[in-house]
Amino acid sequence: MNVTLPIHPAPEPPQATPRKKSDIPDDMALLRTAAELTRDLGEARAGIYWPDMLASALVGYGALAGAILLENTALALLCGVVSVMALYRALLFIHEISHLHRSALPGFRTAWNLVVGIPLLTPSLMYEQVHTIHHSRMRYGTVEDPEYLPLALMTPWSLPIFILISLLAPLVVVVRWGVLAPLGLVIPAVRRFAWERVSSLSINPTFRRRPPESEEQRRWFAWQQVGASAWALSLISTPLWLGWKPLLVAFVVASGVATFNQLRTLVAHLWENDGERLTVTAQYLDSVNVPSTLAGFWAPVGLRYHATHHLLPSLPYHSLGTAHRRLSAAFVAGSTYQGANHAGMIELIVKIAKSTMGRRG
DSSP states (O other): OOOOOOOOOOOOOOOSSOOOGGGOOOOHHHHHHHHHHTGGGOOOOHHHHHHHHHHHHHHHHHHHHHHHHOOOHHHHHHHHHHHHHHHHHHHTHHHHHHHSOTTSSTTHHHHHIIIIITTTTOOGGGTTTTHHHHTOTTTTTSTTOTTOOOGGGSOTTHHHHHHHGGGGHHHHHHHIIIIIHHHHTTOHHHHHHHHHHSSSOOOOTTOOOOOOSSHHHHHHHHHHHHHHHHHHHHHHTHHHHHOSHHHHHHHHHHHHHHHHHHHHHHTTBOOOOOSOOOOHHHHHHTBOBOOSTTHHHHSTTTTTBHHHHHHSTTSOGGGHHHHHHHHHHHSOTTSTGGGGBOSOHHHHHHHHHHHHTTOOO
C-alpha cells in the first residue's frame, strides 16, 4: 500500500515551565494522522499470532524441563533463563487477548488459556474487563485505574518495593487459586474478597473488581477459575510424588517472569499524573515508546511501542512497528509524537527515580 505522509510545520518552542499532564490539550493533527496512516493495519493475522504464541510456550516449557532435569548446573541455569524469556513472551499475549475483537482469531483465547494462562495460573480473566479501564479516557491515571500508580510522584522507596513485590507473585497466584478458590465455594465472604482483590493484574491497591457484566462472561470466567484451581491444587501436591525440586525450579522461573514483567511495567509510563483526567494526547505523552531492537527482548509482543499502543489501542501487536515508522516519518523532531520516544529502560528508570528524590514518606 502506498501511503502519503502529511507535512507538518515545525513545532512551537517548548515552554519554559513544563505543564502538568492534565493541562495538555489534544493534538488533533496527531490523532487524525494516526488514524489515517494506520487504517490498513487493523487486522490480527492468525499466521503470526498462533505460531508466535505456541512456539514461545513450547520453548518455555521445554527449557523449564531442562532446568529441572539437567544435572549440569551451568546448562540448567541457561535453560532457566531461556524458559523465563520464552514464557514471559507467551504470557504477554494476555495483553493482546484483552484487545482482540470477539470475532478475531477464533479459538485463540481458549487455546492460550489452556496452553499458557491456566498452567501459569494467570488466566485471561485476570486481564479481561480490567485492562480496558486503563485505556478509558475518563479513568486513565485516576484512582479508578487498576494499572496506574503515580510512581514518579511517590517516595524513593516506592520503586524498589514495586519491583521486589513481584518476586512473590507466583506464591500469590497459588494461594489465590489453590486456597481461596476452594474456600470461596463454601464461604461467600472469601469468594467476594478473592474476586475483588486478587482476580486482576492490577498495581493499584485501592482497585476493587466488579462482578461480571453478563451471563456469558460469568460462564467464560467460570471454566478458567475451575481450571486454574485444579492446576494450583495439583502443583501444591507435587512434592508428595515428585519431590520439591520441580516445584522450586518452577517457582524461581515464574518469579523471573513476574519480575521481568514488573520491570517492563515500571517503564511503560512516566507515571506523572496526579489523579486528574487526561486527554488522549496527555495519556500518550505519559506513556513510553522504546523503539530500539534490544527493547524487543524485555518488552516483546509489541510492548516496546506502548505509547503508540495507547494512541491506537485496537492495532494488533505485529502492526505497531509499522505504525510507529509511518508516524515517525510524518512528524518532525520535537513534535508531540516524538515526545513519547525514549532511549531505553535504564534511562527511564533513572528519570523516574530522580523524580522521587527528595520526597518523604
